[in-house]
Amino acid sequence: MQLLVYTPQVTPRIKYIFNFIFREVLRCDFELTSVSNQFITYNGPKFSYAEKPLNTELFFKANGLLLKNNIAEQDLAITDFGNERVPFAVANSALPFDIFAASFYFLSRYEEYLPYTPDEHLRFPAEKSLQYELGLLKTPAIDHWAVILKNLLLNKLGKIHFGSRKFEFIPTIDIDRAYNFKSSGIVKNTARFIRAIAKGDTERLSNMLTTGLGKKKDPFDTYQFLHQIHEKYGLTPVFFFLLSHKGDRNHDINIHPNDELLQQLIKNTQKVAKIGIHPSYASNSNVLKLKEEKALLDALLEKNIDLSRQHYLKLHLPKTYLQLIKAGINHDYTMGYASQVGFRAGTCTPFFWYDLQLEKQSHLKVHPFAVMDATLIRYLKLSPAQASMIVNELVESVKMVDGTFYSLWHNESLSETGHWKGWKEVYEKMMALSVVG
Structure with a gap:
């Protein structure tokens, strides 16, 4: 049966991140609803994503980021999750952090819309990213969390169909x-030749000569x-x-x-x-x-x-x-x-x-x-x-x-x-x- 997710308000941010996690990563069909009665009476696999649960259902606590429509500094409460440090910590939830808010924060590059000091090329520095700070940069964290979510749902809710994808x-x-050297023109190559002589760069001189004489392919x-x-x-x-x-x-x-x-x-x-x-x-x-x-x-x-x-x-x-x-x-x-x-x-x-x-x-x-x-x-x-x-x-x-x-x-x-x-x-x-x- 189709997975049903209850949330008090189906916002563009919620639609976006739930579609990405469930449809793109987990290949799982689902439906979002903000109608509590529809959710309560539904007999299939379901969970709620809200500030508090409706009843005794599987519940994931929302920290609030996905209900907003502005860009502002966030309370990045950090907690431990296995051997990882993760943001958007929450209590009394199926997971100790808001997996959906954290995923949206990373995927949307939310922090890059906030004030920062750019590098020499006016780029957002990797070392200023939350993933770098938490030691998560070398891991596809969202995909990793999605697999954990999948196993949790299968364990708690029973039969849900998840498709497969290949590496x-x-x-x-x-x-x-x-x-x-090829197609660089006489002026540019002459200047390079003079610089190579001045520096005593014999390898570069050899490459220029052999390339120019057609005895060797251009190094690039x-x-x-x-x-x-x-x-x-x-x-x-x-x-x-x-x-x-x-x-x-x-x-x-x-x-x-x-x-x-x-x-x-x-x-x-x-x-x-x-x-x-x-x-x-x-x-x-x-x-x-x-x-x-x-x-x-x-x-x-x-x-x-x-x-x-x-x-x-x-x-x-x-x-x-x-x-x-x-x-x-x-x-x-x-x-x-x-x-x-x-x-x-x-x-x-x-x-x-x-x-x-x-x-x-x-x-x-x-x-x-x-x-x-x-x-x-x-x-x-x-x-x-x-x-x-x-x-x-x-x-x-x-x-x-x-x-x-x-x-x-x-x-x-x-x-x-x-x-x-x-x-x-x-x-x-x-x-x-x-x-x-």
Whole structure:
């Protein structure tokens, strides 16, 4: 029989988080009601979510967050739950914390609407997040809690149908610089050559000369390797291309979008992968530039591209998502941190963005990633061996809840040059983790 949930008021926030937990994560059909008599007389599996129970039913106490329609600092009462520290503690409830309020707080990125001190790129710092503070960032907490909720309901209410889902691995690749030396032009490469001589960088000099003479592939031309390893494990990757013309000169340094080599690369990649736009650093504050960059990719591939990931992960809520929607983007892959690995929104399950200012679910689907190559080497300063261990832990945490694991890599980090020596093996080991069993 269908699960019935009583709550005194069926708010947009309650609809949103209950739909996500039960339909998206647990694959369980349910109905919400605010009619107490309908709930009391119902003979099937049921529970209430309110300030106090109606009778002797299974009861989950609500802390009040989901009944509100404003954005304000919250009383984040912390309690212990197993070996975890969790927010929104409550008493006299089936669980010691409000699982639905806590999940909504994480998933909506509620804290990112509150005042905070941004990092150098004006991003919300991972270290300021509640998950980081509680030690929950490396766990898809919402998915984990949902499984606990499922087992509790089965134990207390008997037969409820829960569907199943399968672990999925989706590698994503950001192309900030398609090539290191090819298509860079004489002026730029001459300047690089002079700098390499001044620094005594013999490896860089050798790469420039051998690439220029056609004796060796450009170091950043790792596309054949990527296509082969993705095919080996039966994976469907997503490539995001930066197509910035006159962008931020310190951050948007890709080849000119009209370059024939770059355009051919994008067309060839489309044959073996999904393609998305990598909105430039400069476009984050200029929606017209965002639309221009997307239009270039649309025209090149003769189709509407509706996937994106922000360059430098420049995500400012709600502004960035509103701009993406205006530009015709339906799927975004920016949800993750630069300085820490883990699950920024508390989940490894794709979800529709909830606009806290309008108090409604949008049609923009968010695909959260768990790990980025630059995070491992630049921020956490890990060796390739240490990085592989962290990646393995993250993948296993997603496999435990049959979720979706998204990785974020760059073509250049597979070049086996400079500080990226040894990191190709990290990627190979990570791809092998896509195999279940």
